[in-house]
Amino acid sequence: MHPPAAAFRSRTDGPVTLTRGPLDTAAVLAAVSDPAAGGNVLFVGTARSVTADITTSRLEYEAHEPLAHAMLAALLAEARRRFSLAGCAAAHRLGVVEPGEASVAVAASAPHRPAAFAATEWLMAEIKREVPIWKCEHRPDGSHTWVHGDPNTPPRETHHE
Amino acid sequence: MHPPAAAFRSRTDGPVTLTRGPLDTAAVLAAVSDPAAGGNVLFVGTARSVTADITTSRLEYEAHEPLAHAMLAALLAEARRRFSLAGCAAAHRLGVVEPGEASVAVAASAPHRPAAFAATEWLMAEIKREVPIWKCEHRPDGSHTWVHGDPNTPPRETHHE
């Protein structure tokens, strides 16, 4: 099942972007620029064409958009406090993502580089664990699989319920 | 003492760039793009205008260029092996760097994000410890100080001699 065909749609609100178009990774990095920041880290997740010997012809992402947006904003606010950041930003692409294209971009800036690295890693781990976005792997034979849970990510804490 | 006034000069050799012009950080990230890489990390170090209550009006960098180039290439080769990277690249600006401008950019890509983060952090630490580049802090009153040794970086190992 595919999400309904959608015209280009993008929502940017402060440092959070959800978009069906190509990610502007340079804009995500530029969004964290700050006179007090000496260290700026950008992570870009790209669609691989081969994962564990399985060929993927393209990826597709679907989200609960209002909740994903709220969760991303809350995670950025928490990262800013927890790591004393100068700035942070996140963008996730929805819809079809071809091999080599970016699906996610996260940036953080801080006076010194260790906090910027730690915050970006923490944000990526939390995004993969908490934010209601799902990936579908499409294979060359036309089959596809929606992925529920990441073998590299510990399960979501049960504090929601 | 200032280095001799130099016309724009840039040397790019594979993944290493030393340049007197603005750093093209997007090019450093693009240089590590690879179909097998799902995780891409870019670090950008920018000149801060205030460091520990001291106002810096601009930075200036000087290098032993042939040795800096060789050391950067060797560190990238070691990072590629040590972290099983898909790609890595580094660029450092020389000459005057105004506040907010980038002085260094390092990128690494790997199948999964932890290796890309670890390699980028390792490369930055090694660059600050090993590569013959020096920073001069210019202050608004016209005074300046060449920095020899980084209080946040452990001293260079003595294996050179």
Place this chain on the structure above:
Amino acid sequence: MPDNPPRVRVTLFAGMAEAAGRRSLELPWTGGTVADLRHRVAAAMPAIAPLLAQSAIALGDRYAKADDSVAAGADVAIIPPVSGG
């Protein structure tokens, strides 16, 4: 509202929407907790019950707790394990 009996609207996503063959459903609902709603949805759509057990429930733009109230007329989303990034 005799023509409009109280209901709850439930939105499904990704593999759960695929297993259900639909992206949303409406169920009769006069109010209850999130835990009550889980039982009602599982009974109505046994095909999604296994994934439902691993899923969170969202009310509007926040995650809900098991004893949160779900009013008649509410919009609820079921959030199966996520895989963004």
Place this chain on the structure above:
Amino acid sequence: MPDNPPRVRVTLFAGMAEAAGRRSLELPWTGGTVADLRHRVAAAMPAIAPLLAQSAIALGDRYAKADDSVAAGADVAIIPPVSGG
């Protein structure tokens, strides 16, 4: 080469060049080790001796070890503690 006695050319950088008031110097040199060269440079330019003690020595585009040979006519660089990044 009676008009050209054997020498070594030493290049200085950053705060060391500033302390010396010059970016390079030439010293009479018929050959020796890196350690020998350090003593010669320190004697010739006492102003840089403290920073020299914390510095590495480079021969061409590689770092040298204390017992490496420095031939007459060599180009040598003194590498004080670095601060790039």
